Amino acid sequence: MYIGIDLGTSGVKTILTDESGKVVDSASSSLTVAIPQPLWSEQNPEDWWTATCATLDELKQRNDLSVVKALGLAGQMHGATLLDKVGQVLRPAILWNDGRSEAQCRTLESTIIKARVITGNLVMPGFTAPKLLWIKENEPDIFKQVDKVLLPKDYLRYKLTGEFASDMSDSAGTSWLNTGERSWSKSMLMACGLSEKHMPTLYEGNEITGYLTAKTAKRWGMKAVPVVAGAGDNAAGAVGCGIVDAGQAMLSLGTSGVYFAVTNDYRSDPESAVHSFCHAVGHRWHLMSVMLSAASCLDWFAKNSGYSSVAELFDDVVNNTRPDDPNTPFFLPYLTGERTPHNNPNAKAGFFGLTASTTRAHMAQAVVQGVSMALADGIDAVHGCGIQVDGISLIGGGVKSTYWRQLLADVSGIAMNYRKGGDVGPALGAARLAQLGVSPQTPVSDICPVPELVASYEPDSALKNYYDQRRQQFRELYFSLHSQF
Numbered sequence: 007m008y009i010g011i012d013l014g015t016s017g018v019k020t021i022l023t024d025e026s027g028k029v030v031d032s033a034s035s036s037l038t039v040a041i042p043q044p045l046w047s048e049q050n051p052e053d054w055w056t057a058t059c060a061t062l063d064e065l066k067q068r069n070d071l072s073v074v075k076a077l078g079l080a081g082q083m084h085g086a087t088l089l090d091k092v093g094q095v096l097r098p099a100i101l102w103n104d105g106r107s108e109a110q111c112r113t114l115e116s117t118i119i120k121a122r123v124i125t126g127n128l129v130m131p132g133f134t135a136p137k138l139l140w141i142k143e144n145e146p147d148i149f150k151q152v153d154k155v156l157l158p159k160d161y162l163r164y165k166l167t168g169e170f171a172s173d174m175s176d177s178a179g180t181s182w183l184n185t186g187e188r189s190w191s192k193s194m195l196m197a198c199g200l201s202e203k204h205m206p207t208l209y210e211g212n213e214i215t216g217y218l219t220a221k222t223a224k225r226w227g228m229k230a231v232p233v234v235a236g237a238g239d240n241a242a243g244a245v246g247c248g249i250v251d252a253g254q255a256m257l258s259l260g261t262s263g264v265y266f267a268v269t270n271d272y273r274s275d276p277e278s279a280v281h282s283f284c285h286a287v288g289h290r291w292h293l294m295s296v297m298l299s300a301a302s303c304l305d306w307f308a309k310n311s312g313y314s315s316v317a318e319l320f321d322d323v324v325n326n327t328r329p330d331d332p333n334t335p336f337f338l339p340y341l342t343g344e345r346t347p348h349n350n351p352n353a354k355a356g357f358f359g360l361t362a363s364t365t366r367a368h369m370a371q372a373v374v375q376g377v378s379m380a381l382a383d384g385i386d387a388v389h390g391c392g393i394q395v396d397g398i399s400l401i402g403g404g405v406k407s408t409y410w411r412q413l414l415a416d417v418s419g420i421a422m423n424y425r426k427g428g429d430v431g432p433a434l435g436a437a438r439l440a441q442l443g444v445s446p447q448t449p450v451s452d453i454c455p456v457p458e459l460v461a462s463y464e465p466d467s468a469l470k471n472y473y474d475q476r477r478q479q480f481r482e483l484y485f486s487l488h489s490q491f
Contacts, residue, residue: 007074010437011061012239013054013081013159015039015101020061022069023437027453032433033064040098045105048098051087051161058162062226071228077166077218078234078440080242080432081159083179086137089154089164096148099158100137105351107136114139114181117197124194126178126185126274126282128349135181138198155204159236166233167216170206173235174284175242175292177208185291186272188284209235211245211286212442234443237286240264240294242435247401247425248456250287255395257381257414257422259404263300265385267293267395278387279349286439287450293391295346295384300377301404303339303355307373311366319370320407326367329416330472334368335359336483337376344380347387348484352491358483374410375417379480382418397421399456408461415463417473425457 007030012019017036021029035057040048065071084102089095100106111129114136115121121129129136134155142149156164157180160172177183177190182198182205184191190202209215214232223230237245240258244266249256255267269291274282281294299306304316313319327334340353357372389395400422405411415422441453 007069007071008437008440009074009077010433010435010440011058011077011079011159011162012242012431012433012436013058013079013162014239015082015103018054018057018061019431019433020058020065021433021437022065022074023434023441027438027441027455029434031065031069033061035060039101047101047104049085049101051095051099051158054158054162055165066226071226074228074231076232076234076440076444078436078438078443079159079163079236080239080436081157081162081176081236083157083176083238083240084132084134085158086134086141087156087158087161088141088148088152089156090151091153093164096151097145102132104137105131107131107140110136110139110143114194114197118193121181121194122274122276124184124191125181126272126276127181128276128279129181133179133181135194135198138200142199149199152204154206155200156206160206163215163233166218166222168219169216171209171215171235172206173209173211173237173286175211175286176236176238178283179238183284185274185282185284188289210289211235211237211241212439214443232443234440236436236439237432238283239432240266241283241286241292242432242439244268244292244435245286245438245454246432246434247399248451248454249399250285250290250450250454252290253394253396254399254456256399256401257385259301259400259402261300261302263297263377263381263384265295265381265388265398267388267393269293269393273391273393275387275391278347278390279345280347280387280391286435287442287454293388293393295388297339297377297380297384298343298345299339299341299355300381301402303341303373303377304404306341307370311369313370320374320409322367323371323374324409326365327371329413329469331368331371333361333363333365334375335364335372336480337369337372338484338487339373339376339380346384350488350491353484354487354491356487374413375476376480378410378413378417379477381414382477383481385418385420395420397423397462400424411461411463412466415465416469417477419465419470421465422463424460424463426460
């Protein structure tokens with residue numbers, strides 16, 4: 007058996023898998039987020055540990071954990087967890103969705119002119135480095151006591167093993183990693199008043215970072231099994247879906263939308279807000295576009311326009327519109343700003359082109375099209391880095407609609423492959439990395455297979471010109487309204 011622990015923002019999920027990769031059991035424990043001031047988002051790291059212990063306690067009640075061979079970790083990225091010299095938490099962790107450090111981002115990029123070249127990314131408020139600069143400037147007494155800076159999942163590692171370690175994929179989201187060289191950047195650390203001694207040791211995602219302490223092993227009736235490095239949540243989710251080799255890509259449609267493509271070499275395009283991170287396995291990298299409001303746009307419109315559910319919304323679109331319906335307006339899907347390709351937190355959503363002939367079904371169709379076109383913009387930004395993919399695997403709760411799967415293929419011009427069970431989540435990737443860590447001779451693809459194909463959706467060539475023109479209008483609308491945001 008293998009254990010995968012996923013520390014999310016809203017809760018901890020821990021799963022138990024067997025040698026075939028099947029999920030045998032799982033347990034979850036919820037978490038809350040504190041918002042003490044506007045733009046702030048914090049959690050107490052001790053709550054992460056309490057929740058993790060609760061999930062392992064639950065699994066122990068139902069399973070013999072003495073047969074577990076290894077444990078892996080996945081988690082929310084970018085969070086700043088600060089420890090003093092005796093390993094005590096100095097303040098609540100500042101999370102990935104905290105926006106207080108915008109000024110510090112500008113400071114870092116002006117101080118280190120090559121910051122984007124070194125890290126492969128824009129320095130964003132969500133990343134870890136500007137958070138530490140904010141603490142240095144606003145909480146100097148706390149900053150002076152900082153001995154170690156850990157990412158959220160790596161605090162759990164410290165509690166489980168006593169080791170300070172992290173993996174490449176998660177560390178690439180700090181703005182302190184030289185992403186191409188897979189090592190800490192001394193200049194980026196120095197710009198924040200830090201050095202490598204403040205950082206955990208770096209490992210590949212499937213490398214062993216330590217072993218359960220005697221105390222933790224005894225609590226759950228386990229041996230002192232190895233704990234592998236693991237991965238950030240998106241990279242772990244990709245490992246769980248078998249997206250591990252160059253040319254493989256996935257589109258995940260949840261509240262937000264993430265396009266994730268694997269490369270064998272380091273590439274970047276920070277000006278288009280493409281994320282360039284290390285992958286969790288085999289000295290590979292990945293490029294990622296992030297759309298802040300994807301399926302959440304459909305939820306929002308359904309709730310505010312009288313649909314009982316998103317499923318009813320899709321039924322209305324299918325039954326009462328056609329793909330190239332001239333009465334369909336445009337919808338800009340920027341309900342919470344936008345990341346890729348615009349990097350504009352102030353972008354706003356809106357409808358354009360409403361007439362007396364526009365119906366609720368037309369507006370619903372516009373919402374689905376708008377989200378699809380914005381996702382296609384992100385896909386194009388990633389492919390602009392010079393990569394090619396052999397189809398895109400669709401995962402996440404947002405792709406249950408066959409209509410939407412076909413629309414994504416038509417709008418993007420790329421085949422979409424809907425796969426079975428691809429939305430288990432990062433915990434599965436963490437468990438698979440654990441299995442890889444103690445099975446070094448087994449090919450990665452054997453332990454991380456691509457889920458079974460349910461259906462493929464090829465672009466409709468008859469609609470190519472229509473969507474090409476519509477996407478161009480969609481992009482022009484954004485830039486026409488840019489100054490009004």
